[in-house]
Amino acid sequence: MKIIDKIIDEFRNRGFKIIIIRDDSIKARLNRLKVKVWLVPDDYFPWWPNPLDMVEELELTDVNALFVVSERPYVISDYIVNNISRARYWFNKELNVRVYSVNIDRLEEDLEDGINIALTNHYREISNVSLMGMACPNCGSPMVTVYSSRYFSRRWGSWANEYIEVCEKCNIISHKLVLNLKS
Ligand SMILES: [Zn+2]
Structure with missing residues (x-):
């Protein structure tokens, strides 16, 4: 290829x-x-x-x-x-x-x-959802999940759910990957 x-x-x-x-x-x-x-x-x-x-x-x-x-x-x-x-x-x-x-x-x-x-x-620019996310590690109020998607991760050899969460007050942005590993 x-x-x-x-x-x-x-x-x-x-x-x-x-x-x-x-x-x-x-x-x-x-x-x-x-x-x-x-x-x-x-x-x-x-x-x-x-x-x-x-x-x-x-x-x-x-x-x-x-x-x-x-x-x-x-x-x-x-x-x-x-x-x-x-x-x-x-x-x-x-x-x-x-x-x-x-x-x-x-x-x-x-x-x-x-x-x-x-x-x-x-x-x-890519936001596709607006949902309540996890607590902000800094201020403790809920972050906003602004992006959610699913893709095949080459790095981990697994399907992955990805989430971007934001606390605009603290200017914190987190990219989270949840792998679908089978034991
Ligand atoms: Zn915060």
């Missing part, structure tokens, strides 16, 4: 709708959360002396999350994040995008973790 197909599978598994498929990238959407996955070509290190060229080429104004899939995702993600800062300082370009690193050797696990964090960061 091609890497891009594995990536598509993983996002579909999490309920995302795939909007665009290219050879080296996809765009997907879950409710109002828009993400892009960039499969960086082997041995390629990006170089954009003008950060606005990067913003345009990676379509960063159009997405809330960029997943960088590579053999060395951290150096490339760092470079992109620095360039996003330069775009802000030099050109006053404000972007609402976060960058997530995915090591190609741990593709499915890293994607799963990255998606978990992106969903947690953007719970307002």
Whole structure:
């Protein structure tokens, strides 16, 4: 199976709708959360002396999350994040995008973790329920369950129910996974 197909599978598994498929990238959407996955070509290190060229080429104004899939995702993600800062300082370009690193050797696990964090960061954009949750660990009043879903976890090899709970008063957000393990 091609890497891009594995990536598509993983996002579909999490309920995302795939909007665009290219050879080296996809765009997907879950409710109002828009993400892009960039499969960086082997041995390629990006170089954009003008950060606005990067913003345009990676379509960063159009997405809330960029997943960088590579053999060395951290150096490339760092470079992109620095360039996003330069775009802000030099050109006053404000972007609402976060960058997530995915090591190609741990593709499915890293994607799963990255998606978990992106969903947690953007719970307002993906919210699909509003229910009373567990007590807030800080103030003790009930948290609000804002997202609930079910998916097959590659990391745990099991179906999992996931919940995002929020206490807006304390600014606490928790992502909870309940595994359906059979003994
Ligand atoms: Zn609280």
